[in-house]
Each structure stands twice: as C-alpha cells, then as structure tokens.
Amino acid sequence: MNRRKFIQNTVLTGTGIVAGTVALGCEGGKEGSNDAFAKTQPLIKPSPISISTWNTSSANNASGKLLEQGNSALDAIISGVAVEEANEENTTVGIGATPDREGNVTLDACVMSPDGDYGAVLAVENIVHVAALARKVMEETPHVIMASKGAEEFAYSQGFKKEKLLTPASEKAWKEWLKTSDYKPEINIENHDTIGMLAIDDKGDIAGVCTTSGLGYKMKGRVGDSPIIGSGLFVDNEVGAAVATGMGEEVLKTVGSFLVVELMRNGMNPQEACEEAIHRIIKKGDRYKNFQVAYIAINKAGETGSYAIHDGFTMMKHQDGKPEVIVSDYYNKI
Ligand code: ASP
Numbered sequence: 001m002n003r004r005k006f007i008q009n010t011v012l013t014g015t016g017i018v019a020g021t022v023a024l025g026c027e028g029g030k031e032g033s034n035d036a037f038a039k040t041q042p043l044i045k046p047s048p049i050s051i052s053t054w055n056t057s058s059a060n061n062a063s064g065k066l067l068e069q070g071n072s073a074l075d076a077i078i079s080g081v082a083v084e085e086a087n088e089e090n091t092t093v094g095i096g097a098t099p100d101r102e103g104n105v106t107l108d109a110c111v112m113s114p115d116g117d118y119g120a121v122l123a124v125e126n127i128v129h130v131a132a133l134a135r136k137v138m139e140e141t142p143h144v145i146m147a148s149k150g151a152e153e154f155a156y157s158q159g160f161k162k163e164k165l166l167t168p169a170s171e172k173a174w175k176e177w178l179k180t181s182d183y184k185p186e187i188n189i190e191n192h193d194t195i196g197m198l199a200i201d202d203k204g205d206i207a208g209v210c211t212t213s214g215l216g217y218k219m220k221g222r223v224g225d226s227p228i229i230g231s232g233l234f235v236d237n238e239v240g241a242a243v244a245t246g247m248g249e250e251v252l253k254t255v256g257s258f259l260v261v262e263l264m265r266n267g268m269n270p271q272e273a274c275e276e277a278i279h280r281i282i283k284k285g286d287r288y289k290n291f292q293v294a295y296i297a298i299n300k301a302g303e304t305g306s307y308a309i310h311d312g313f314t315m316m317k318h319q320d321g322k323p324e325v326i327v328s329d330y331y332n333k334i
Contacts, residue, residue, distance in 0.1 A: 046302025064318025224248025
C-alpha cells in the first residue's frame with residue numbers, strides 16, 4: 001500500500017479520533033526519514049472546516065456551508081471566493097479591484113487540490129472569476145501556469161464572460177491617486193486584501209485557493225506571491241495547508257506557505273509554524289516595519305493558526321455551522 005493510500009484509509013476508517021499515533025512515515029515498509037509530524041500527529045478527523053484571510057466572512061461562510069452539505073473542499077473554496085470576486089465593493093479581488101498605475105485591473109489566482117495538483121493564472125484582465133479559471137488551467141490543460149492574454153483567451157474558450165473590471169468607483173480612486181502617483185503600499189489599508197481560503201471536507205481532504213488583484217497601483221506586469229505555488233499557497237494533503245497575504249515580494253523571498261507546511265510536517269502546530277515563517281521575514285532586517293505579511297494555516301487534524309507582522313489582521317473560520325472571526329496575534333508589539 002502506498003503511503004498516501006495508507007493515510008487515507010487510516011483517516012477514513014476512523015469514526016473521529018483515531019486512537020494513538022500511527023507510523024505515517026512508512027513507504028513500502030521502510031520508515032520515512034524526517035516526518036516528525038507523522039510520528040507525533042494524532043489522527044483526528046475534523047468536521048468540515050473553512051478558514052480565510054481578512055474580513056471575508058461572506059466568502060468563508062459560503063464555503064463553510066457548502067462543506068457542511070457534503071461538497072468537496074475544492075468545490076467549496078472556489079465557490080466561496082467567487083462571492084467576493086463578484087463583490088464590486090471589495091477593491092482587492094475580482095470586479096472593482098484596484099488597478100495598476102496605468103489603470104489596468106490585472107488579477108492573479110491559484111488553486112491546489114488534495115491530490116497535489118496546482119493551477120494558476122497571472123496578470124489576467126477582463127475575467128472576474130480567476131480562481132475558477134486557475135482551476136480550469138489545473139484540470140483542462142497540460143500546464144500549471146497561464147499568464148496574461150493567453151490565460152484570457154483560454155478563459156473565453158472555457159465559457160468565461162468578458163467583463164470590465166474597472167468600475168466607476170475604482171476608476172475615480174485611481175484618477176485621484178494619479179494626482180500624486182505616490183506608491184506606498186500601506187499596512188492593512190484596505191483591511192481585506194488577497195483572499196486566501198483553506199478547507200477540509202467531510203472526507204478529510206484539504207484544498208486551498210488564493211485570489212487577488214495584488215498591490216494597488218503596482219507597476220504594469222507586476223505579479224506577487226499569490227499565484228505562485230509554495231509562496232502564496234501550499235497544500236499537502238498529508239500534512240496541512242497555508243496561505244499568505246500582504247507584501248508579496250517578501251513572501252516570495254521566503255517561500256512562505258511551503259515553509260509553513262514543512263514546519264508542520266516537522267512537528268510544529270499551525271500557530272507555531274505561522275509564527276516561525278513571519279520570524280524568517282523579521283530576521284532579514286528592519287524593513288518589516290513598513291509592510292504587513294500574514295499567514296493562516298490548517299493541519300490535517302483541523303487545528304488552525306494565524307500570525308502577522310503587524311496588528312490588524314483577522315482570520316475567518318467556519319465549522320459546525322458556526323462562523324468565527326479570529327483576531328490574529330502579531331509580532332510588532334512596540
Ligand atoms: N500578497 C498580495 C500580493 O503581493 C497582496 C495582498 O495580499 O495584499 O500580490
């Protein structure tokens with residue numbers, strides 16, 4: 001029996017808590033090398049759960065409810081984030097998002113499935129539901145990343161509608177910004193940035209998604225961490241998942257989400273892992289004082305964690321019919 005099957009069967013045959021610990025590090029009878037996680041993690045099959053970044057309760061509750069109805073983690077999160085992608089008042093994802101400095105709204109998104117597949121779209125214009133488009137790249141093409149015009153043309157071939165993403169409100173704000181053209185991403189200024197969402201379904205499978213317009217008034221062509229596997233998002237169905245928000249350049253340089261998942265694999269709980277990933281950024285020098293980065297994470301047992309550099313970050317959680325707003329702990333307490 002291969003390792004993934006063994007874990008799946010172990011989880012699925014349990015009625016809730018599977019007693020004790022199990023030797024998940026076995027492959028063909030040999031013990032795996034570095035799986036501290038595998039040796040210590042009690043296998044608890046959690047009830048379905050959805051978590052997401054920032055104040056995205058409408059999206060997260062939509063996902064949570066779909067999970068409770070028995071939908072897969074992948075279906076739930078794509079439908080969940082679609083709620084905010086279609087919300088014109090949310091200026092950081094989908095329609096109504098803040099454009100680049102030339103007035104183009106360009107969106108980035110990625111998705112990871114429980115079987116380790118990944119799909120992403122970068123710098124896409126005129127398409128609202130880019131998370132669903134990233135899923136199409138994952139499922140309908142031989143590739144994992146599609147960018148710009150090619151991604152847009154692929155979207156039309158899959159039946160996506162062409163829509164104007166710059167709304168009168170986002171155009172007005174951009175024209176106001178042009179008066180100074182002062183590019184200073186401000187900490188938490190929107191109070192809801194990239195939507196990253198992670199979920200576990202009733203089979204115990206984990207999926208994750210990330211959708212964003214990136215940094216407001218970015219240079220034309222700039223892409224951040226959000227659609228990049230291991231940086232903005234990482235899912236390992238044996239261990240857990242993590243997603244990032246904030247200054248993407250800094251998340252990219254530390255491959256943050258992969259780091260969080262690997263730290264969990266090596267024995268940390270999600271909270272400890274998020275804190276360590278933030279500390280990796282802090283250790284690089286004082287620049288962290290001027291930008292925000294935050295991570296949220298979940299492990300196979302359904303434990304969650306979140307941590308940010310600065311105050312003001314929140315995580316949404318939906319489980320057992322109960323939506324919760326979790327105010328995140330943070331590093332910079334001075
Ligand atoms: N991480 C996103 C980016 O850098 C932006 C954000 O989450 O605020 O594109």
